[in-house]
Amino acid sequence: MSGRLGTLTALYVTQYLGIGFITVGLTAILRDGGTSLDTLALLQVVGLIWPIKFLWAPILDRYGSRHRGHYRSWLLVLQGGMVLALLALLPFSRPAAELGPVIAVCAAYVLLSATQDIAVDAVAVRMLAETARGTGNGIQVAASYLGNLLGGGACVLVYDRYGWLPAVGLLAALTAVGLLVVWRFREPARADRVARVGAAYRALLSVFGQPGCRWWTFGVVPLVYVGAGMAYALVTPALVDAGWSLGRIGVVTGVVTSAPAILAGLAAGLGIGRFGRSGMLVTGGAALALSTVGLLPLMYGRAPLGGTIVALCCFLAAYTVANVVLYTVNMDYSRPAVGGTDFTVLSSFGLICSFVAASIGLAAADRLGYPVVAVSSIVLVAAGVALGVAHRRRFPRPTRPGGAPVDDLARPAVGGLANAS
The missing domain is CATH 1.20.1250.20 (MFS general substrate transporter like domains)
Incomplete structure (x- = not known):
């Protein structure tokens, strides 16, 4: 269980690093560069992607690789995409002067991060027993604040002292830690794969x-x-x-x-x-x-x-x-x-x-x-x-439905949602 919680901790923290940087750190950097408050409000709009991520969550439950792990296959792509999105910010050393491309990259990152969160939550649902769910969700909520602290605080301090490239590079390097964790992660085989996307x-x-x-x-x-x-x-x-x-x-x-x-x-x-x-x-x-x-x-x-x-x-x-x-x-x-x-x-x-x-x-x-x-x-x-x-x-x-306890992870879901593979 400690290994599972360690995996979830690394994934939750790294997904929030960029979010903290965008919502807190980048906002401060842009404001320091003279960006108006009205324009900064546009940057915050990209956060609306998170509340609507349920629209594509069923796709992750339906499709996934049997060979690489159902959700692990998604995490490999999404975690790597998050690193690449952050690296894509490197050329914009004067973000206030190149706001359009910067907001586009940030929107792509938020989309990848929100989708990664779906996959991590699904892994947590499957791996955590009832007695460990409190700890797992405590880690998830704490990770959002830690990501905010590192992405929105530490990276801004690095920017203030060393500049844009070291700050964004540090952010990408920390996020890449999650990619290493996913690479080493071995997801338990699924016996309850959803039959159809409908x-x-x-x-x-x-x-x-x-x-x-x-x-x-x-x-x-x-x-x-x-x-x-x-x-x-x-x-x-x-x-x-x-x-x-x-x-x-x-x-x-x-x-x-x-x-x-x-x-x-x-x-x-x-x-x-x-x-x-x-x-x-x-x-x-x-x-x-x-x-x-x-x-x-x-x-x-x-x-x-x-x-x-x-x-x-x-x-x-x-x-x-x-x-x-x-x-x-x-x-x-x-x-x-x-x-x-x-x-x-x-x-x-x-x-x-x-x-x-x-x-x-x-x-x-x-x-x-x-x-x-x-x-x-x-x-x-x-x-x-x-x-x-x-x-x-x-x-x-x-x-x-049917009386099976929710923490009985060995049984497939009922009600026509699952199909043994």
């Missing part, structure tokens, strides 16, 4: 037919994500209103808060194994409520450096704990034969909720003020946690 696409909807899945996906997930997302969406504008510079905001929200979030993700994964999904959901929800209260001085316009950093670190750490629980239950509902599709569609819905939450939070704050929205977010999170605990009591262990 059957794989039907999994986009059939996943919700499992007992309790609709309750979880359309009840618990939106309440928690919208509640937490509304509060987090207020942070940046509130910091600006409080007089913080854009540089300080970027460093604090993009780098400083990542370290405790990484630790929180790993701790939440271990905590799920010890205290269960419900226990960690309550812990994360309570921490989110308390940390949102800690943000209220900021919402009223008071933002001393030390106290604000502590409040933001606590909030992001609490959100990370809740996020790990949500991801773990999503994996519980992911069937091995279509693990890439199931986990992707369930997690994509959470991403969509986060995008919606940002819009709702900012629009409501414009009319009602920051404090009212922050308190409302606490109510939504509390409702989501209460609904989640009720869900876990009624459906303590998600099962596939």
Whole structure:
């Protein structure tokens, strides 16, 4: 199991390196080069590829090499493509002056990274036993912050000291580590290959037919994500209103808060194994409520450096704990034969909720003020946690149609989705 978790760690971290660089590091570099905020907003649009990746997830579940490993064959191509996409940025030593090609390369990288995430999630669904899913998803969430820290922080420091070529070269070299990991990885043989691509696409909807899945996906997930997302969406504008510079905001929200979030993700994964999904959901929800209260001085316009950093670190750490629980239950509902599709569609819905939450939070704050929205977010999170605990009591262990437990990886999925090969 330690070898499997090590493989997943390397793949999750390397896929987020470029994402962190694009969303944080490259944004800072371009802004330093005089790029307008309106133009920088276009760079952030490429991130919308991630919430819609479920549209092509069934293709990865259906097609794959028997000889090289079903998902490993995808990972070899995608991980190598990510390295090549980063290397393609090397000629643009003045990215602000060549913005069109730079954004095109970044969009290609994000597409490759999002697709790689489908394959890695599918591997995780198949390899992780029920007791290890919390740890696996803790690693996944922590990896996103570590990638942000390295890609958005370390590479910018290298750029500031040594220039564009060393910074991008370092990013490509770190990403290439994942390619070596994939090359050494030996994927277990599949006995539940999906018979037709149409059957794989039907999994986009059939996943919700499992007992309790609709309750979880359309009840618990939106309440928690919208509640937490509304509060987090207020942070940046509130910091600006409080007089913080854009540089300080970027460093604090993009780098400083990542370290405790990484630790929180790993701790939440271990905590799920010890205290269960419900226990960690309550812990994360309570921490989110308390940390949102800690943000209220900021919402009223008071933002001393030390106290604000502590409040933001606590909030992001609490959100990370809740996020790990949500991801773990999503994996519980992911069937091995279509693990890439199931986990992707369930997690994509959470991403969509986060995008919606940002819009709702900012629009409501414009009319009602920051404090009212922050308190409302606490109510939504509390409702989501209460609904989640009720869900876990009624459906303590998600099962596939027919009664087979979701962690029974030796059996093919039922309901016409799989065909022994």
